[in-house]
Each structure stands twice: as structure tokens, then as C-alpha cells.
Amino acid sequence: MSTTATPSGVPEQGVSEVGVQDGVSGVPGQRASAPDDDVPRYAPQWLQLREPADAAARAPELLDPLRIRLANRPGRGGDLVIHDLGCGTGSMGRWLAPRLDGAQHWILHDRDPYLLHFATVGAPHAAADGSRVTVTTQRGDIGRLTADALTGASLVTASALLDVLTREEIDRLAAACAGAGVPALLTLSVVGRVEFTPSDPLDAEFAEAFNAHQRRGELLGPDAITAACEAFDRHGATVRVHPSPWRLGADEADLTAEWLRGWVGAAVEERPALAARAESYLQSRLAACAAGELHVWVHHSDVLALPRSTGGAA
Numbered sequence: 001m002s003t004t005a006t007p008s009g010v011p012e013q014g015v016s017e018v019g020v021q022d023g024v025s026g027v028p029g030q031r032a033s034a035p036d037d038d039v040p041r042y043a044p045q046w047l048q049l050r051e052p053a054d055a056a057a058r059a060p061e062l063l064d065p066l067r068i069r070l071a072n073r074p075g076r077g078g079d080l081v082i083h084d085l086g087c088g089t090g091s092m093g094r095w096l097a098p099r100l101d102g103a104q105h106w107i108l109h110d111r112d113p114y115l116l117h118f119a120t121v122g123a124p125h126a127a128a129d130g131s132r133v134t135v136t137t138q139r140g141d142i143g144r145l146t147a148d149a150l151t152g153a154s155l156v157t158a159s160a161l162l163d164v165l166t167r168e169e170i171d172r173l174a175a176a177c178a179g180a181g182v183p184a185l186l187t188l189s190v191v192g193r194v195e196f197t198p199s200d201p202l203d204a205e206f207a208e209a210f211n212a213h214q215r216r217g218e219l220l221g222p223d224a225i226t227a228a229c230e231a232f233d234r235h236g237a238t239v240r241v242h243p244s245p246w247r248l249g250a251d252e253a254d255l256t257a258e259w260l261r262g263w264v265g266a267a268v269e270e271r272p273a274l275a276a277r278a279e280s281y282l283q284s285r286l287a288a289c290a291a292g293e294l295h296v297w298v299h300h301s302d303v304l305a306l307p308r309s310t311g312g313a314a
Contacts, residue, residue, distance in 0.1 A: 044089050044118050049255050051091040054159060058187045059242035059302040063099055066155070069183050069306050070100065073154055079103040083150060083182075085142045085158040085173075086110055090119030092159040092187070093135070097124040103131040107153075109138050143169040147179025156182050162189040162224035162303070163214060170224065171231045177307060178235035184305045188244055190214065192222030193299040194263075198288070202281050209267035209274060216270070225301045232305035244302045250292035257289050259298070 070080060080102055084092050087108040097104055104127055108119050116137040123135040143165065150156065156177055162170060177184045192211045196203050214221025229239045248256045264282045268275050288294040 044115060046258065047089045047091065047115075049258060051089075051094075053246045053248065053252055053255055054091055054188055055095050057244045057246050057300060058095060058159075059244045060099075061242050062185060062240060062302055062304040065240065065306065066183060066185055066304055067100065070102075070154060079105045080154040081105050081107065081152055082155045082157060083107045083109060083153050085145070085156065086161045087119045088115050088159070090122050090135075092157055093119070093133075094122065094124050096157060096185070097133045098126065098128055100127055101129040101131065102127055104133045106133065106135045107138055108135055109140065109142050111139060111141060113139055143172065145173055145176045147176045150176055150180035150182050153180060153182045156184040158184075158186050160188045160190075160300075162186055162228050163221050164219055165224060166218040167220060167227050168218075170220065170228050171234075174228070174231035174235045174237070174305070177232070177305065178237060181307050183307060184232070184237075185302070186228065186305070187302040188300045189225050189228070189303070190222055191225055191299045191301050195297040195299075196285075197295040198293070200281065200284070202277060206264060206267045206274065206278075206281070209271040210263055213266040213270035225303065228303055228305075232303075236308040237305040238308075240304045240306075242302050242304075244300045246296070246298040246300070248296040248298070253289050253292065256294065256296055257286055259296075260285050260289065 080100065082093075082096075082104060084090070084106055087093070087110050090108060093106050093108070097106065106123065108116060108123075110116050110119070116139060120135060120137060124133050127133055156173075165173070173184070192207075192214075194203070194207050194210075211222050215223065220227050225241065229241060232239050246252075248259070260282060264278050264285075268278045285294060
């Protein structure tokens with residue numbers, strides 16, 4: 001997964017963008033890995049920088065149907081057991097745990113032990129009603145998640161994950177959730193649209209190149225939302241989708257600047273012919289950002305998948 005994030009498309013695990021900063025491998029927010037280590041490393045500073053924008057963007061409209069399902073789950077007398085896939089520094093837990101009632105136990109999944117440490121240290125301690133929240137960590141590849149691994153789970157959640165998965169991995173995730181009868185709340189997947197105010201004639205060209213970069217190899221990038229809806233529907237779930245755009249203005253200038261560097265860097269990596277125009281384009285955009293004149297909407301969508309209950313009702 002990215003395994004979680006992309007420039008905003010930058011994953012919450014940190015990942016899916018390509019950065020132009022020193023030490024960033026072609027993906028925004030991604031740190032260099034050791035030569036013999038194929039595990040992506042994402043900078044916690046990037047994940048911390050994007051966390052307020054992520055929190056403001058996630059769709060609260062999906063929480064009421066989720067709360068109803070959780071309140072009516074089998075064996076609801078026990079703690080909620082929530083699997084956070086590609087948890088990164090744990091921002092999903094910090095956002096969601098205080099919005100759900102009842103004692104909760106979060107199982108934080110990530111391939112990077114460095115990020116798991118940050119997620120544990122910054123984990124929430126209380127639910128919406130003051131009930132306790134506890135966490136444990138599990139290092140591993142969530143792309144191989146099975147229904148057996150979700151035995152006893154109440155909810156699967158992730159942030160900025162789907163767009164850095166393959167079609168096979170998304171289908172495996174949907175099958176695992178369906179097999180375990182577990183709902184899934186999957187937030188902040190990029191959908192391939194970015195809006196700038198003021199606009200620039202080159203915006204569309206860089207956006208197209210960035211989207212192509214997101215689809216590199218077998219990754220789905222902006223096609224992931226459609227693929228996820230189809231996969232969960234195929235496995236019998238009721239699927240709800242709600243927009244969750246980043247709305248970046250003068251108050252988010254630092255985040256916008258970092259996102260821009262990653263976004264342009266990924267586009268150039270995908271289409272080197274853009275390099276001749278990239279520097280002047282980026283500097284112009286960064287200048288407008290520093291002056292508080294640039295506003296950017298980076299479009300995402302959130303997905304809530306509610307599996308068919310044992311009684312046959314979704």
C-alpha cells in the first residue's frame with residue numbers, strides 16, 4: 001500500500017507523491033530506504049504537516065451510518081476492535097477515536113517500525129464518551145490481509161491508502177472484510193482532480209502527468225475509488241462515497257508548498273519533457289503561495305463499505 005498516502009495524493013502512510021526535495025525518492029514525503037530494504041520509508045514530518053488538512057477533509061457524513069452499524073454489531077458488549085491499515089503516524093486514530101463512543105482497541109498496521117513508534121506515542125487515550133482507547137502494533141504487508149486476520153474485528157479503516165494499491169490488493173481487502181463481516185471506512189483517496197485559483201495554462205498538463213505517475217506499474221491511483229466500490233459491491237457490501245477535498249489557502253501555505261514540490265516532481269519523473277518548464281512553473285506557484293494568493297483544492301473521496309449482516313440485511 002502507500003501503504004498509505006499520496007500528495008494527497010500523498011499517502012498517510014506517507015506516500016504516494018514524488019518529491020523534489022533532497023533525499024526524497026520520486027514520491028512526496030518518502031524517505032530513502034537502505035539499498036537492501038524494499039520497504040518504503042515515509043517522513044513523519046510530512047505526515048504531521050498534512051494531518052490538520054486531512055482531519056478537515058474527511059467526510060463526517062459517513063460517521064452516522066457507521067455508528068449505527070457498530071452499535072448493532074454482534075457481541076457489541078465488548079470493546080470496539082479497529083484495524084488501522086497503513087497507519088503511518090496514527091492520524092486516522094486521532095481523528096476517529098474521539099468521534100466514536102465506547103472502549104476501543106486499535107491495532108495499528110504498517111510496514112515501517114519507525115512510523116509505528118510515532119503512532120504509538122501519539123495514540124489517542126479516550127473515546128467520544130470518555131471510554132478508554134488502547135493500541136497495539138502489527139508490522140507487515142497489508143496487501144496480504146485475510147478474513148482470518150480480521151477475526152473479532154469491529155472495523156477496518158485506513159487513510160490515503162486505496163490509490164497506492166493494485167486492483168488485486170483492493171479485491172483482497174474487500175474479500176477479507178466481507179469474509180469477516182467487518183465494515184470498512186477508507187478515507188482520502190485521490191480522484192485525479194486538482195483546482196487552482198488563480199489558474200495557470202500548465203495546470204492541466206502537470207495534473208495529467210501526475211495522474212499517470214500515480215498509475216505507474218499496477219497501482220490504481222485515481223482509479224482506485226471506482227475499483228474499490230466495484231470490489232466491495234461484488235462482495236455484497238453496501239457502499240457509500242462522499243467527497244473529501246483538501247481546501248488549501250493562505251493558512252495552509254507550508255503544506256501547499258510541500259505538496260506542490262512533490263506534485264510537480266512526480267509529474268516530471270513521469271514525463272521528463274516537462275522539466276524545461278517545471279522550474280519556472282513551480283517557482284511561480286510557490287511565490288503565489290508565499291504571498292497568500294494561491295488556493296488549491298485537491299480532490300479526494302471517502303468510502304464506507306458496510307458488509308451484508310448475518311441476517312441478510314446490509
